[in-house]
Amino acid sequence: MNTKALENIGLALFVLRDCLQLYRNILLGRSRLDLKVFVDDLREVGLSILPLLTVVAIIVGLVIGVQTENVLGEVNVPGLLLGSIGLAIIKHFAPLLVGLFVAGRSGIALAVRIGSMVLNREADGLIVSGINPIHYTVGPMLLAMLLMSFALAVWTDLIVLATAALWLWLEAGIPWSLFQDSLRGMLDSGDLVISVVKPLIFALLIALIAAVNGCRVSRQVEAVSKAASRTMIDAIAAIQLTNLLFVFAFGG
């Protein structure tokens, strides 16, 4: 591992420590969460991507529905197929989809925000005002990303599953109860935990990657756009790697 990678990990840990410190202080009543910034971040992370995420989730649901319908006639155990598809949606598709959307919207926005603040000396302005720039920028954003990633993952699960089930009911006459029963038979509580924990870990990684890339912006304008593109690439790599680790560690 080269020195720069080690420095980046150190910086990420430093950012994480500062955020945890902020949350602890908020819980102890020593600090206040900037509600205005937090609400803006919630809007940016969640509401701004919700329409497009819903459309993509419907498209994914339709594609899965059509593909399943084509294969269903050749399979003797439709329940097994439906259960496996449902499991794949809940454990893999939905967290990945949410992770990519959050990285593309909030990760890049955070990197650009921090980078611009460094470039325009706004970060210095915060420091001279006695405010920790990490508390001001990453603190509320990370919290918003964690909350919204959870909510968006549940929403995406519901939309993809509902669209696929609706298509199969309309086109292949598969009753919803069969879909439901096969899902219930295959899913256990561990799978549900994984489906919820994964998007949270993705959100944490995206926020730290964005913060590190934003902090590393030099005093050149093009450095901000480089930080944005680097954040997207690093975030996709981190999401895929984490997903792979989950597959090896928990089988999903």
Add this chain to the structure above:
Amino acid sequence: MTAIIKLENIFQHIGGRCVLEDISLCIEAGESFALLGPNGAGKTLLLRLIMGLDRPSAGRIEVLGRDLTHASPAEMIRLRRSVGMVMQGGSLLNGLSVIENLILPLRASGLSTDRMQRTARLIMTQLRLDGLENMRPYELSGGLSRKVELARALICRPLLLLWDELLDGLDPASVGEIKEHLQREKKTYNMTLIFSTHQTGGALTIAHRIGVLESGRLLFTGSQEGLEAAERRDLELRFALQGSL
């Protein structure tokens, strides 16, 4: 008198180049100290070191009795609440309105939003910034931005005010107002003022002592009269040398 700032043998290297060389300086509480020097002399860097925005390559910095070289991040944040700084080129947050920018340093004070807004409006009135509350920093002229920065730096009644390029970009009327305001603050709160300037004009009139910085070295510290005498001696020496050549 209490020393509010102590710099001991400060060196700063950037990219292998020595940009500050063996700076030692002591500034008393309530004093007005001017850092005079041409562009690139290291004035901004020295102010940033005093503010704790950068760390020196070697040497010791003591501000308000605290050793900055060994201060924890939390201590630094607490210390900065007693120090105000007006930065060269501006450091206001463009995403916030003028009044929101002014309130920033008060956030940790535990005051209610209403109280913070009243404090911000009061200082805006004192610096004749009324009516700009909801404007964004990028909508302001350079001079007004400087005044808003000064208001932000003064809002917590700092013990120490650092001002990079004092009175730069301000019209003569604003210069008069600000000088008057600074003198009043100094008298009332015994505030120490350290400012940098590259002009030997009006800004120096409010300085008790002047430090001349050139190529990262502190060549002179003393009163304005002392500086003038030194300049005369330097001129006489040059004439004498020219004559002998």
